[in-house]
Each structure stands twice: as C-alpha cells, then as structure tokens.
Amino acid sequence: MNAPLRRVAISVxxxxxxLILNINYIQVVRSDELRDDRRNTRVLADEYSRERGAxxxxxxxxxxxxxxxDRLKYLRQYPQGGLYAAVTGYxxxxxxxxxxxxxxxxxxxxxxxxxxxxxxxxxxxxxDPSGGDVVLTLDPAVQxxxxxxxxxxxxxxxxxxPSTGAVLGLASTPTYDPSAxxxxxxxxxxxxSAALEAADPDPTINQAIGQRYAPGSIFKVIVSAAxxxxxxxxESVVPAPQVFDLPQSSGVxxxxxxxxxxxxxxxxxxxxxxxxxxxxxxxxxxDLGEDxxxxxxxxxxxxxxxxxxxxxxxxxxxxxIENGDELARTSIGQQSVQVTPMQAAMIxxxxxxxxxxxxxxxxxxxxxxxxxxxxETDPEVYSExxxxxxxxxLTEMMNSVVANGSGRxxxxxxxxxxxxxGTAENEGPDHNWFIGFAPADDPQIAVAVFVRNGGGTGGDTxxxxxxxxxxxxxxxxxxx
Amino acid sequence: xAGPSTDPRAAAAPGATVPTRRGTEALLLAxxxxxxxxxxxxxxxxxxxxxRPELATFGIWFTALWTGAHLxxxxxxxxxxxxxxxxxxxxxxxxxVMIHRLDIADPDAGSDAPVQLLWATIGLVLFVAVLLTxxxxxxxxxxxxILMLVGLVLLAIPAxxxxxxxxVYGAKLWIRVAGxxxxxxxxxxxxxxxxxxxxxxxxxxxxxxASRKVMGLEFPRGRDLGPVIVVWVLSILxxxxxxxxxxSLLLFGIFVVMIYVATERASWVVIGLLMFAxxxxxxxxxxxxxxxxxxxxxDPFAYYDGSGYQVAQSxxxxxxxxxxxxxxxxxxxxxxxxxxxxxxxSAVGEELGLFGLAAVIMVYLILVExxxxxxxxxxxxxxxxLAAGLSFAVAWQLxxxxxxxxxxxxxxxxxxxxxAYGGSSxxxxxxLVALLVRISDAARRPATPHVAPQRLTDAPTEVVQP
Numbered sequence: 020m021n022a023p024l025r026r027v028a029i030s031v032x033x034x035x036x037x038l039i040l041n042i043n044y045i046q047v048v049r050s051d052e053l054r055d056d057r058r059n060t061r062v063l064a065d066e067y068s069r070e071r072g073a074x075x076x077x078x079x080x081x082x083x084x085x086x087x088x089d090r091l092k093y094l095r096q097y098p099q100g101g102l103y104a105a106v107t108g109y110x111x112x113x114x115x116x117x118x119x120x121x122x123x124x125x126x127x128x129x130x131x132x133x134x135x136x137x138x139x140x141x142x143x144x145x146x147d148p149s150g151g152d153v154v155l156t157l158d159p160a161v162q163x164x165x166x167x168x169x170x171x172x173x174x175x176x177x178x179x180x181p182s183t184g185a186v187l188g189l190a191s192t193p194t195y196d197p198s199a200x201x202x203x204x205x206x207x208x209x210x211x212s213a214a215l216e217a218a219d220p221d222p223t224i225n226q227a228i229g230q231r232y233a234p235g236s237i238f239k240v241i242v243s244a245a246x247x248x249x250x251x252x253x254e255s256v257v258p259a260p261q262v263f264d265l266p267q268s269s270g271v272x273x274x275x276x277x278x279x280x281x282x283x284x285x286x287x288x289x290x291x292x293x294x295x296x297x298x299x300x301x302x303x304x305x306d307l308g309e310d311x312x313x314x315x316x317x318x319x320x321x322x323x324x325x326x327x328x329x330x331x332x333x334x335x336x337x338x339x340i341e342n343g344d345e346l347a348r349t350s351i352g353q354q355s356v357q358v359t360p361m362q363a364a365m366i367x368x369x370x371x372x373x374x375x376x377x378x379x380x381x382x383x384x385x386x387x388x389x390x391x392x393x394x395e396t397d398p399e400v401y402s403e404x405x406x407x408x409x410x411x412x413l414t415e416m417m418n419s420v421v422a423n424g425s426g427r428x429x430x431x432x433x434x435x436x437x438x439x440x441g442t443a444e445n446e447g448p449d450h451n452w453f454i455g456f457a458p459a460d461d462p463q464i465a466v467a468v469f470v471r472n473g474g475g476t477g478g479d480t481x482x483x484x485x486x487x488x489x490x491x492x493x494x495x496x497x498x499x
Numbered sequence: 500x501a502g503p504s505t506d507p508r509a510a511a512a513p514g515a516t517v518p519t520r521r522g523t524e525a526l527l528l529a530x531x532x533x534x535x536x537x538x539x540x541x542x543x544x545x546x547x548x549x550x551r552p553e554l555a556t557f558g559i560w561f562t563a564l565w566t567g568a569h570l571x572x573x574x575x576x577x578x579x580x581x582x583x584x585x586x587x588x589x590x591x592x593x594x595x596v597m598i599h600r601l602d603i604a605d606p607d608a609g610s611d612a613p614v615q616l617l618w619a620t621i622g623l624v625l626f627v628a629v630l631l632t633x634x635x636x637x638x639x640x641x642x643x644x645i646l647m648l649v650g651l652v653l654l655a656i657p658a659x660x661x662x663x664x665x666x667v668y669g670a671k672l673w674i675r676v677a678g679x680x681x682x683x684x685x686x687x688x689x690x691x692x693x694x695x696x697x698x699x700x701x702x703x704x705x706x707x708x709a710s711r712k713v714m715g716l717e718f719p720r721g722r723d724l725g726p727v728i729v730v731w732v733l734s735i736l737x738x739x740x741x742x743x744x745x746x747s748l749l750l751f752g753i754f755v756v757m758i759y760v761a762t763e764r765a766s767w768v769v770i771g772l773l774m775f776a777x778x779x780x781x782x783x784x785x786x787x788x789x790x791x792x793x794x795x796x797x798d799p800f801a802y803y804d805g806s807g808y809q810v811a812q813s814x815x816x817x818x819x820x821x822x823x824x825x826x827x828x829x830x831x832x833x834x835x836x837x838x839x840x841x842x843x844x845s846a847v848g849e850e851l852g853l854f855g856l857a858a859v860i861m862v863y864l865i866l867v868e869x870x871x872x873x874x875x876x877x878x879x880x881x882x883x884x885l886a887a888g889l890s891f892a893v894a895w896q897l898x899x900x901x902x903x904x905x906x907x908x909x910x911x912x913x914x915x916x917x918x919a920y921g922g923s924s925x926x927x928x929x930x931l932v933a934l935l936v937r938i939s940d941a942a943r944r945p946a947t948p949h950v951a952p953q954r955l956t957d958a959p960t961e962v963v964q965p
Contacts, residue, residue: 020883021875023760027887028871031894035864038898039857041907045817046853053818058803058811061819061831 055124057115067091067112072127072150072388074107074119076157082107082120087203095120095201101194102166105175105225106157106381108330109197113208117223119153119381122329126151126385133385133393151393152386156180161188161464164491168484173220174470175227177364178488181456181465183398184368184377186328187492188466189361195222228332231357232469235443236295236425236477237452238352240366243292243416245307245315247409253289253416259299260284266343272301272351275442275476292416293424295440297351304350309340312350318404319366319376321358326401328361328381335362352441364467365401367454370417370437371462374410376401418459421482426453428482431490435459438485440477448474453481457489464492517945520581521573527585528565535561535592538827542600545828560616561592564623571627575634576940580873583939586866587932590917591619591925593859596827597839597846598920604833611839611920618922622929629933636938640881643697650690653683654733658740682914684737684746685927688753689934692892695754696884698726699761703880707762719766730754731774735782742788745899745911751775752895757888761880796909809836813904816849817856824852839920841912844904859918860901867894870935877942886938889931 045053054062070093074082081103084093095110097103108118116124125131129138129150141148158178165176169192178188199211215222224230246255259280263272280286280296291299304312316337317323326332338355340346348354361379369376378401385394405413417437420426426438438455451473456465466488468481536558543550565588572579599612633639639646656674674681699706706719706726734751737743755771782789791806799807799814812835820830832838832846839846848856870890874883893916900915902908914924 020760020763020880020887023763024871024875024883024887027756027760027891028868031867031871031891032864034894034898035860037907038860038901038905041902041905042817042848042853042856042860045814045905046821046848046856049814050818050821053815054821056815056818059815059819061815061834064831065819 051125054130064091066128066130067093069093069129069147070149070388071095071110072129072152072386074103074123074127075152075154075386076103076162077159079159081155082110082197089203091203094203095198097197097201100196100198101222102162103157104194104197104222105191105227106155106189107197109200109223111200111208111212112203113205114200114212118225118330119155122327123153123382123385127153129388131385134387137387137389149388151388152390153382154384154386155381156185156187156383156396157189157381158187158492158495160491160495161488162190164188164488165190165468165484166192166194168468168487169470172470172473172480173226174468174473174481175225175230175360176466176468176484176488177227177360178464178466178492179364179368179377179379181368181371181462182377184379184401185383185398186379186381187464188488189227189381191224191226193218193220193222225330226469226471227360228328228330229359231333231335231359232450232471233443233445234352234356234358234363235441235450235452236297236352237363237366237439237441237454237467238350238356238358239292239295239300240370240413240417240439240454241316241319242300242304242307242312242350243288244370244405244409244413245311246288246303247412248315248405249307249311251288253287253412255288256285257288257291257299258284258302259286259291259296260302261298263298263301263347265347266305268344270344272297272347274298289416289419292439293419295420295425300350301347304346305343309346312346313337313340315404318402319369320362320402326361326379328379330381332361332379333359335359353444360467360469363452363454363469364465367438367456367467368465369402369404370410370413371456371465372410373407374405375403414459417455421455425476425478426455426482428478429453429455429486429489431457431486431493434489434493436486436489437462438482440482442476445472448472449476451475451477451480453477453485455482455485455489457493463496464489517578517943519573519577521569521577524572524579524581524584525569527581528569528588531585531588531592532562532565534589535596538593538596539599541826542596542603542828545826546600546603557595557616560620561595564620568623568626571630572936575630576936578940578943578945579936580869580939580943582865582869583932583936586862586869587917587929589862590859590866593847594843594915594918594920595619597832597843597850597918600828600850601833601839601846603828604831614922615920615925618925619929621922622926625926626929626933626936629930630937633934633937636882636885636934636941637879639693639885639934640697640700643694646690647694647698650687650694651733653687653690654737654746656683658737680922682921682923684741684743685914685923686930688746688749688892689889689927689931691750692753692757692888693885693934695757696881696888699757700880700884702726703761706758706767707764719764719770726758728774731778735778739786742786743912744789744792744909745896745903745913748899748911749892749896749913751778753888753892756891756895757884760887761884792909796903796906799906809842810904810906810910812836813842813845814906816845817905820849820852822853824848824850824855826850840914841900841910841919842904843915843919844901847918848905860897863893863897863916867891869939873935873939873942877938879941882938882941886935886942889935893928893931 071084073080081099082097084095087094108120110116110120127150129148161178165188174192176190202208261279274297321335321337324334335358340349345354349356378399380396384392387393414437421429421436421438425440429436429438434457436457437459441452443450451470454467456462466485468484470480473480598615602610602612734747737747759767795802795806799810803811827850830849832849835842835845867890874886877883896913899911900913903910914921916928
C-alpha cells in the first residue's frame with residue numbers, strides 16, 4: 020500500500036499548494052482591488068481613522084482633513100468651496116471618492132506602496148500613520164480667472180503650460196462645494212447629493228474632461244495643420260465660394276451669416292482661417308481627403324483612449340465619416356466630431372509647442388507625510404503631430420485670427436495672442452469655443468474656453484474669458 | 500516524502516534503542532504554548548491597550564492542558580510521532596486567540612473563547628481516554644460494523660430531527676439541545692473511517708484482483724462496485740436531506756482515497772471522479788440550493804447583497820490583509836458574518852496576512868504528512884489504512900473549507916479543524932489525533948524483544964548440493 024500512500028501524500032501537497040497559490044492571488048494580485056472596493060467598509064473606517072493627506076495648490080491646501088470628535092476621526096474639508104471642485108472631486112463616506120481624491124487615493128490615504136517603509140517605521144515608533152500630500156500644477160490666478168469668466172454659464176476652461184503639459188487651470192461650471200458631500204452627517208450628505216443630482220446639469224459632472232461637444236470652427240486648426248503638412252502655405256489660395264454644394268446630395272453648406280468669404284470666390288488659407296470661412300475648409304477637407312484629416316486629428320489625441328491626468332479624460336473622436344458630405348461637415352467641426360475642452364486645449368498647446376504635444380498632467384509632486392518628495396512628474400511627450408514649420412505657419416494664421424479676425428476679443432495690449440474661435444451648431448443654442456495661446460512668439464500658456472449653449476459666437480462669449488485667463492497668468496509670471 | 504527507508508526500525512541496529520523523541524515534543528509544545536500566549540497578549544494590547552487579568556488563568560489552564568496531554572503520551576504512547584501534538588496545540592491555540600479576538604470585536608455577542616477552551620479541555624479528555632482505552636489500534640477493527648452503525652446513525656440523526664432542532668444557516672447537520680449544539684457528522688466521520696479501513700482491509704484482495712482491463716486501467720467487476728455505490732448514495736442522501744455539501748464531499752473523497760490506497764488500483768480514482776461528476780451534475784440540476792451555491796462561488800460580488808455577502812466580505816478581509824496582515828487586533832475580521840466558525844481562515848488571513856495564513860496551512864501540511872508518514876511505516880494494513888484515512892480526512896476537510904472561504908471552491912458548511920469555534924468539531928478532531936498518535940506509537944515502537952533472526956549464510960545448516 021506504500022506506493023499509493025506516497026501518491027496520496029503528493030496529492031495533499033498539491034491540494035495545499037493550490038490553497039496557497041489561491042491566497043497569493045487574492046492577497047497579493049487582487050489585494051489592491053479588494054482593498055479599494057468601496058463596499059469594503061473596513062478600509063473606509065481605517066481610512067477615516069488616519070489623517071488623510073492634503074491636496075495643495077501653490078502652497079495652500081485646497082482639500083485637507085481636520086480632526087473631529089465623532090466616530091470617523093477626520094473630516095475632509097475644501098476651504099475654497101467650489102473653486103477647485105472640478106479638480107479635487109470629493110471624498111464622501113457614502114459616495115466614495117472622485118477626481119484627484121479618487122485618482123491619488125492610495126497616497127492620500129497612506130496606503131501607497133511608496134509609503135511602505137514609512138508605515139513599517141510608524142508601526143515601531145508608535146507614530147499615528149497618515150497620508151501623503153498631492154501638490155498640483157494649478158495656478159490659483161488662472162483658476163480664479165477661469166471660474167470668474169464662466170460665472171453664470173455652463174462651461175469649462177482648461178489652461179496648459181504648452182512646454183510641459185502641466186495643467187494651469189481646470190474649471191467646470193456649474194460648480195459645487197465638495198465639503199457638502201464630505202460631511203459625516205449622512206442624511207445631510209444624502210440631501211446634498213440629491214440636490215446636486217436634481218440640478219441641470221449635475222454640477223458634479225466635469226465639463227472639462229468628462230463631456231464632449233461639437234467643436235465647430237476650432238477644428239479648422241486641425242484641417243489647417245493637415246493642409247500645411249500637405250504642402251500648402253498660409254498664402255496658398257484656396258476656393259472659397261459663397262455656397263458650397265455638398266458632393267453626395269443636393270444640400271449646400273453655407274458660411275456663418277450666409278456671407279461670401281471673398282467676392283472672387285477664392286482666398287488665401289490664412290484669410291480663410293482668419294474669418295473662419297466654412298466653404299473654404301469644407302473644400303479643403305475634401306481635397307486633403309479623410310485619411311489626412313483623420314491622421315492629423317489622431318496626432319492631436321483624437322480617438323486615443325489612454326489619457327489620464329491622472330483622472331481619465333473622455334476620448335475625443337472624429338466619428339464615422341461615410342461620404343464626402345460628412346467629410347465636408349467634419350472639416351468645419353460639425354457632423355460627428357466630439358471633443359472635450361481638454362482636447363481643445365491640447366490642440367492649442369501642440370501648436371504653441373512647435374508641433375510637440377506634451378501629455379497634460381495635474382500632479383506636480385507627491386509628498387510623504389514628512390513633506391519629503393517621493394515622486395515628481397516628469398513632462399512626457401504625448402505625440403508629435405506636425406513639424407516646426409507647420410507650427411510656425413499655424414501660429415501666423417492664429418495670430419491673424421486674433422489680430423484681424425473673429426478672435427479680436429482675445430487681444431491683450433502688448434502681448435501677441437494666437438487663437439481660433441468656434442461656434443458649434445447643436446440642438447440648442449450654439450456652443451461657443453475659443454482656443455489660443457500667448458505670447459505667440461514664446462508661448463507660456465495655452466487655453467481652451469468652452470461655453471455650452473452660450474448662444475453667441477466663440478469670439479463674443481469665449482474669447483474674453485480666454486483673454487482674462489491669459490492675462491491673469493502672464494501678470495502672475497511677471498511678478499515672479 | 501518519507502519512504503520506508505526512514506523507518507526507524509530499519510535504521511536501528513539490532514538491539515539499539517529507538518529514540519522516543521518525547522523531549523522534542525515537549526520543546527515544541529512549549530513553543531506552541533508560548534506562541535499562543537504571546538498572541539493573546541498582542542491581541543489585548545492592540546485592542547484594549549492593557550492585559551486582562553483573565554490572561555493568567557488562561558495561560559495556566561492552556562499550559563496545564565498540554566502538559567497533561569504530553570505526560571499521558573509520554574507514559575502511554577512513548578514512541579508516538581513528536582510533531583502531531585505540537586501541530587494540534589499551535590492550531591488550537593491560534594484558534595482560541597482568534598476567537599477571543601472576535602469576542603472583543605463584538606462584546607454584545609457574548610464570549611465564546613472560554614467556551615472553546617472548555618471544549619478543548621473536553622477534547623483533551625477524549626484524547627487521553629482514547630489513548631488509555633485503545634492500547635492497540637488493531638483492536639478497533641473488531642468493532643468495525645458497530646462503528647459503522649454508530650456512524651450512520653450519527654449521520655442520519657439531524658436529517659430525521661425537525662428543522663427547528665437541526666437546521667442552522669440552511670444546513671441540517673446539527674443537534675441543538677439545551678443550549679448545546681453538536682454536529683454529529685464530525686464524529687460520524689471518524690467512525691466511518693475506522694469502518695472503511697477494516698472493511699477495505701478485509702475485501703481489498705477481491706476489490707483489487709478481480710478486474711477487467713479497459714484502456715490500460717484495471718477496472719473492477721460490476722458486482723464489486725457495490726461498496727463504492729453505497730457510499731456514493733450515502734453522500735447524495737446527506738446532500739439531499741441535510742443540505743450539507745461539505746460532509747457529502749468529505750465522506751466520498753475519503754472513501755475513494757482509502758479504496759485507492761487499499762487496492763493500489765488507480766481505476767478506483769477514475770471511477771470515483773466519474774461518480775463525483777455524475778453526482779455533482781445531478782445535484783446541480785436537481786437542487787436550487789446547489790445551483791445557488793455554485794453561482795455565488797463563480798461571482799460572489801454579483802450576489803453581494805445576498806448569498807455572496809459572506810464570501811465577498813471574506814475576500815475583502817483577505818485582500819485588505821495583504822502580505823503581512825493588519826496585525827492581531829488590527830483588522831476588522833468581524834465584518835465577515837460567522838467569522839468564528841466557518842470563516843476563521845479569513846480572519847487569520849486578514850490579521851496575519853498571506854504569510855500568517857500560509858504558515859497555518861503549512862502547520863496543517865506537517866500534521867497531515869506526519870500522519871501519512873505514520874501510515875507508511877506502520878506494519879499492519881489496518882493501521883496503514885486507518886492512519887491514511889484519518890490524515891487525509893484532515894487534509895481534505897481543510898482544503899474544502901479554506902477553498903470555500905478563499906473562493907477557490909463553492910462554500911460548504913464544514914469547519915476548519917482545530918482552529919474554528921465549535922465543540923463537536925474540536926472534540927472529534929482531538930479523538931482523531933489520539934488515534935493517529937496511537938498508530939504512530941505502534942509504528943515507531945521497537946518490536947517486542949525477540950531473538951534477531953540469523954542471516955541464512957551464517958547459519959550452521961549444511962547446504963546439500965543437488
């Protein structure tokens with residue numbers, strides 16, 4: 020009986036090995052997932068029993084935990100109210116975390132592996148464990164100017180440092196006070212949440228990175244880039260009829276206000292962008308072909324779903340293009356084109372940075388509880404959609420838009436601003452866009468302003484907001 | 500794996516004394532007791548910040564238990580395997596610590612640790628009683644058929660009792676009288692293993708030899724399938740009438756392994772697996788509760804608000820514990836419903852981490868492999884089969900329970916041997932270990948003094964050349 024006995028002994032070994040492999044899988048591989056599951060109440064109680072790290076902008080905490088006397092020992096507070104809500108998100112007992120609170124939860128809660136050694140020493144020294152701080156790239160002046168500009172509107176502002184991708188401002192309106200959701204009085208939190216959900220639109224929706232809209236004429240920057248890449252110059256003469264006959268149907272495409280772009284029926288590319296001539300860009304898109312337009316759009320980040328800042332950014336898309344009609348409408352930013360304000364800002368940033376698009380990021384540094392830097396974001400190239408020459412041509416054309424064209428409201432005395440307006444048709448009143456950067460010869464800031472259903476033009480509604488955001492940033496830079 | 504070459508009798512020169520290894524056992528037991536007491540202190544210090552005065556009583560009591568057990572073994576089973584008892588002591592001790600720790604977490608639910616200590620005491624009384632009464636394990640085979648009857652009756656009692664007395668959490672495997680809950684299945688398990696051993700030793704020649712060859716495997720004749728079919732039907736009946744997936748699986752698994760060991764025929768394993776597959780399919784299609792179990796097993800989080808809650812919480816606990824665990828007293832093992840009995844494994848995993856839980860599994864592995872080693876070196880076939888059956892029973896039960904708690908297998912109602920809260924399980928398993936200790940004593944005991952047979956070539960016998 021000894022031979023089968025040995026086999027039984029080996030089988031037992033195999034069974035126990037299975038058990039151990041399985042607990043390895045659960046306690047190591049799936050550990051983070053299980054620990055961070057919002058239904059896992061033990062983590063919640065544990066998290067609240069520790070001092071959660073702060074979210075810091077320019078040395079000031081915009082989210083911090085203060086000790087309380089109730090069962091959950093620390094209360095999360097947002098001293099600036101709604102100013103940074105689109106960035107911080109909230110940290111709620113009932114609804115979990117959103118925004119940076121969610122994306123950097125491990126570090127803020129102190130469970131991040133990079134804090135491991137410290138946790139071990141906490142164990143031995145008896146020090147209360149606490150979370151690390153997250154330092155953001157935001158500029159308070161930019162954020163305030165953006166929120167002030169959007170006051171009373173539904174919209175978003177995204178401002179980037181084009182040379183690094185650092186997010187200088189990220190605003191979404193309407194906003195809300197995250198403190199209302201972070202309270203320990205659960206009934207009050209539920210009421211606050213219900214009120215937010217009942218509002219239209221829900222203020223917790225992030226208009227800057229979580230929603231997509233038709234871009235309208237700001238998309239012409241991408242078509243212009245494709246044209247310049249194809250050998251056109253700003254001075255190239257392109258057809259610009261008063262009415263563009265759609266190739267596949269009896270329909271026509273008109274200019275804004277049904278105007279003629281030029282009595283001669285043709286004009287230079289720079290002029291076409293300056294006055295935002297629809298018929299010229301519809302024809303240009305068809306001449307370049309779908310592939311050229313699509314390739315350039317993808318170079319700017321369209322249809323790429325890998326962007327997180329660290330919150331995930333909704334993927335902007337060109338949509339399906341079935342025929343020439345749709346390509347014509349796509350080329351003026353209508354049809355199925357859908358972009359986030361973040362994507363719009365990235366278009367401006369790519370032009371500003373000589374054709375190199377830097378990956379946008381919000382987190383500058385991660386600090387340990389003793390404020391030593393444990394991680395710092397290194398700027399990263401996201402894509403290189405076009406050459407420096409193309410960038411120079413686009414800059415010249417976008418300068419002209421602000422100097423002589425639809426973007427006049429973005430002009431700042433003494434500073435050359437380059438930009439492009441957009442007025443996008445949709446079911447409601449038009450969406451108003453402006454993207455731009457400044458100073459044009461040495462870009463410090465790239466910005467996108469979006470006003471949902473603003474009803475006016477991008478030049479009327481959004482360009483002034485962009486101007487004040489750019490002004491606020493450049494003033495601040497001068498002071499340094 | 501220990502082979503026959505490690506048989507101490509073979510290694511010992513004729514006339515040399517075989518070491519009893521009782522000193523090793525004493526040392527390991529002392530370590531187990533110290534570990535338990537240290538863990539108790541850590542729990543108290545972490546949770547309440549001070550040591551309870553009851554700790555002294557516990558320490559003295561717990562030390563006395565194992566000292567007593569050790570002395571009895573020293574006197575009545577001096578050649579017993581020195582690792583069996585210490586493994587049991589560590590597991591029982593850790594179980595007491597975890598139960599105490601869960602007591603503190605929910606003070607309203609009453610204290611179960613003192614009760615469990617009482618059960619451990621009763622268990623050790625049974626341990627001693629078995630060692631004293633069963634002086635030679637071979638005598639047990641005489642009572643095989645009586646034990647079978649006892650086992651079957653024990654197994655059947657909860658099924659025939661009204662649900663109000665026998666049903667807990669949907670499974671009818673209890674006898675609840677006057678505040679006491681007994682799971683007779685735990686005792687039935689041991690009775691039936693003894694019966695299987697005696698029966699199979701008796702019938703193994705028939706079961707092994709009369710066979711037909713099919714696809715390279717020796718298959719038994721149809722009429723010899725009788726016993727395995729009887730056990731299979733019994734398992735199904737347990738499943739149907741007691742809704743106890745665990746006992747059913749346990750019973751059948753043990754029997755298949757024992758018949759394999761007895762006959763050395765792999766075909767029995769194949770037959771067993773086929774019958775298991777058939778039974779499982781049958782049960783799955785026929786019974787809603789089996790389907791529910793399986794669905795919950797496949798995705799506990801999909802049934803989070805219902806049947807999956809317990810396993811989901813268990814997985815949360817294990818995941819939160821991670822590599823090193825939250826530390827004794829540092830986790831929230833009480834978040835898992837009935838953590839003290841069925842889910843004690845997840846409590847260990849949460850607070851002691853992957854390393855702690857793996858260490859506990861290793862202790863079980865040592866216990867089981869020492870049991871199997873006993874089976875390898877003991878001379879009589881009944882003892883071999885009994886030791887193998889008992890050892891495998893522990894291994895199989897742990898696998899099924901921990902597999903359920905960690906999501907590897909569907910959840911069953913079995914308890915973790917020695918570790919979990921529950922009197923009948925603890926007492927029965929102490930009885931089981933007593934039998935293993937008894938057999939291992941017989942296995943290592945030098946044969947009664949006799950004249951060593953002289954080697955044939957040295958014999959002064961004349962060899963007659965043909």
